[in-house]
Amino acid sequence: MGRKRKKEVVDLEHHSLEGKELQEESLEGYKYVMIIGDGMGDFPVQELDWKTPLEVAITPGMDFIASYGMIGHCQTVPPGMHPGSDVAIMGLLGYPPEEKYTGRGPIEAASRGIVLKPEDVAYRCNLVTLKLEGEELIMEDYSAGHISTEEAVELIEAINRNISNEKIEIIPGVSYRHILIWRGGSGGLHTYPPHDLLGKNVWFAFSSYDEEPFLKDYILKAIEILEKHPINQRRKMENLLPANAIWPWGQGRTPTLEPFEEKWQLKGAVISAVDLIKGLAVLSGMSVINVPGATGYLDTNYEGKVDYAVEALKEYDFVVIHVEAPDEVSHEGSLEKKIRAINEFDRRVVRYFMERIIEITDKYRILVCCDHLTPISIRTHSSKPVPFAIFDSVRDKEKKKDLKFCEKEAYRSPYYIKSGPELIEILLQRKPKIESQKEE
Numbered sequence: 438m439g440r441k442r443k444k445e446v447v448d449l450e451h452h453s454l455e456g457k458e459l460q461e462e463s464l465e466g467y468k469y470v471m472i473i474g475d476g477m478g479d480f481p482v483q484e485l486d487w488k489t490p491l492e493v494a495i496t497p498g499m500d501f502i503a504s505y506g507m508i509g510h511c512q513t514v515p516p517g518m519h520p521g522s523d524v525a526i527m528g529l530l531g532y533p534p535e536e537k538y539t540g541r542g543p544i545e546a547a548s549r550g551i552v553l554k555p556e557d558v559a560y561r562c563n564l565v566t567l568k569l570e571g572e573e574l575i576m577e578d579y580s581a582g583h584i585s586t587e588e589a590v591e592l593i594e595a596i597n598r599n600i601s602n603e604k605i606e607i608i609p610g611v612s613y614r615h616i617l618i619w620r621g622g623s624g625g626l627h628t629y630p631p632h633d634l635l636g637k638n639v640w641f642a643f644s645s646y647d648e649e650p651f652l653k654d655y656i657l658k659a660i661e662i663l664e665k666h667p668i669n670q671r672r673k674m675e676n677l678l679p680a681n682a683i684w685p686w687g688q689g690r691t692p693t694l695e696p697f698e699e700k701w702q703l704k705g706a707v708i709s710a711v712d713l714i715k716g717l718a719v720l721s722g723m724s725v726i727n728v729p730g731a732t733g734y735l736d737t738n739y740e741g742k743v744d745y746a747v748e749a750l751k752e753y754d755f756v757v758i759h760v761e762a763p764d765e766v767s768h769e770g771s772l773e774k775k776i777r778a779i780n781e782f783d784r785r786v787v788r789y790f791m792e793r794i795i796e797i798t799d800k801y802r803i804l805v806c807c808d809h810l811t812p813i814s815i816r817t818h819s820s821k822p823v824p825f826a827i828f829d830s831v832r833d834k835e836k837k838k839d840l841k842f843c844e845k846e847a848y849r850s851p852y853y854i855k856s857g858p859e860l861i862e863i864l865l866q867r868k869p870k871i872e873s874q875k876e877e
Contacts, residue, residue, distance in 0.1 A: 468801040469703065469755040469865055470746065471529065472790065474782045475522060475711075476764025476811030478823050478844055484772060490813070491824070491843040494779035498787035499805050499826060499842035506803075506828035508840055509852030511860045513808055513823055520820035521630065522764070523687070523713055525808035528857025530717060530757075531701065531869060532694050540624065540689020541713060546616050548716035548725070549608055553691045558624040560685035562607055562617040563631050564589055564663075566678040573638040579631035579768065580613040582678035583734065588668050589613060592680055595666055600658045605651075607683070610712055611733070617685045623649050628686035632768045633817045652685065659683045696722040697755075700871045706749050708742050709733075709759035724753070733761040735778060739785035747793045755865070760786055767811035775813060803828045804864045805842070822853070827864055 481487040513525040515535045523541040524534040542559035553559055566578040581589075593609040601607065608616040626649055629642040646653040660682050663669055669679035694717075697705045707718035710731035718725045728745050730738030737760065746756045760782050766774035787805060794801055806825035809818045824847030840846050854860045862868060 464866055466798070466800050467754070467866075468750050468794075468798050469804075470750075470790070470794075470801065471755070471757045471804045471806070471861075471864065472787060473526070473529070473757065473759045474763050474779065474786075474805070474807050475759065475761045476767045476809060476818065477779055477782065477807040478810035478812075478819075478821075479767070479775070480810070480812040480814055480819075482772060482813060489844050490772065490775045490779055492841060492845065494776050494783065496779065496783040496787075496842055498783045498791060500840060501791070502787070502803060502805055502828040503826040503840040503842040503846065504836050504838060505833045506826055507852060508824070508826045508842065508847055509850045509854060510822040510844075510847040511806065511825050511854040511857065513806075513857045513860075514820040515856065516820075518820075519630070520809045520818040521687075522711070522808050523717075525823075525857060526714060526759075527694075527717055529806070529808065529861060530697065530721060531858045531861045532721070533856070533858055537692050537694060538689075539692040541687030542616060543689045543691045544716035544720065545610075545614070545712040546608070546618070546716065547691065547719040548712040548714075549610070549616060550719075551608060551616065551618065553618070554620070555690065556621045558619045558622040558688050558690060560617040560619065560628070561687040562615040563684045563686070564592065564613045564615065564680035565631050565682050565684045566680065567639070567682045574640050574643060576631055576634040576637055576639045578678050579635060579684075581680035582672075583765075584613055584672075584678075584680050586611050588672075589615070589680065592663060592666055592668055596659045596662050596683070599662055600655060605655055611710070613680070614712060615683075616712075617683070619652065619688075622652070624688045624690055626652075626688065628688060630686050630817075631684045635768065635770075635816050646685075656683060656685070692720060694721045695871045698722060700869045701755070701865055701867065702870055703754040703865065704752070705755040705757070706753045707757045707759070708746055708749070709757070709761070710737060711759065711761050714757070714759045718757075724749075734765050735762050735774065735781070737762060739781060740789055743786055743790045743793055746790065747797055750794070750797050758786060758790070763807070764811045767813055768816055770813055770816045772813050799830055801830050802864060802866070804860070806860075810844075822848070824848075825854070825860065 479489040514520040527534045542561045546559040564581045568575045568577040590609045706724040708726045710733035715725045728741045762778040807823045
């Protein structure tokens with residue numbers, strides 16, 4: 438038993454900064470990749486004989502990384518903070534969210550090139566489907582049936598044309614995801630993410646807007662416009678969910694993040710279909726690489742993300758590949774789709790990347806993880822620690838043991854990482870040159 442524990446510690450030394458200082462020359466030429474399967478982790482599911490989707494999915498790529506490298510679990514969401522991708526991925530990039538986070542809206546605004554004045558507030562604004570059932574107001578869908586971007590833009594333009602002004606407006610985005618800008622507005626409301634309210638009576642959440650009559654009046658007028666719009670009339674006739682309301686949430690003012698390159702002495706880039714992730718890149722001075730056909734859903738261009746990442750590694754030292762699909766189908770509550778999303782993630786992203794990376798370099802480190810769990814049973818995010826695995830192409834030449842990349846093996850592992858910033862230090866094999874400074 439003593440010898441086994443000693444080997445585990447030695448294995449961790451390949452990945453950890455503790456107990457030794459790595460020589461800078463030993464890091465020269467390394468390429469670093471963080472591959473995030475958003476919401477991939479889960480709780481045991483009765484229909485799967487109390488296994489998780491990760492346990493039953495076909496994942497030889499992630500299993501290889503876990504078996505040859507290091508597997509463990511990481512607390513990506515600080516205690517008391519909402520378990521969103523904004524919080525978790527901010528931490529995974531090395532910025533402590535408990536010090537830097539101000540809200541989701543301003544991060545997504547940054548991805549669109551929207552410049553906010555210090556007094557301005559940005560809200561994430563979903564197009565949603567609300568349904569009256571007797572005296573209850575039900576959140577039927579947080580995405581209005583994953584409405585198309587073309588339809589959504591036309592609906593948002595109708596709202597802006599009729600009720601927006603220099604003080605408040607909605608900037609259209611992709612599908613159901615948009616940004617509401619309230620110039621000189623309030624960021625003090627307690628708002629609720631619509632994906633946390635699926636199937637629930639939301640009068641309590643809707644009533645929170647009563648604290649800001651100006652915003653509540655805007656929302657009610659927008660609902661009137663959406664209810665009568667021809668697009669929603671047509672969607673109803675075609676048995677599609679109408680986008681019959683806007684739902685502002687996740688508000689805040691622009692945060693300040695230290696430049697990633699100065700912080701880590703590495704040139705970084707991000708590949709994602711999601712504005713939130715792109716916004717974190719913009720705020721940290723990383724490059725955003727847009728991939729044709731990247732949708733944030735099951736139909737995304739998986740291979741394209743890898744192709745662009747491999748090409749980017751010729752110029753950049755660190756690349757993030759973010760895949761949203763597992764999270765989206767978890768919110769839908771579809772077990773079948775979640776297993777499919779994980780299979781596609783492993784086959785078309787992780788394994789394909791492992792095949793392609795050797796064209797560029799034989800000296801690389803890969804981290805595979807999720808930002809948070811999105812369990813099917815609750816259809817929203819959990820703040821429980823997430824599984825991760827790291828593989829080093831130089832040091833991890835031999836298989837340590839046959840392991841499945843899943844929650845069970847990750848929680849069994851002695852390697853518990855207490856935060857996202859600590860995990861990226863282990864991946865990059867270095868401490869930050871610039872420490873985070875707390876937001877005032």
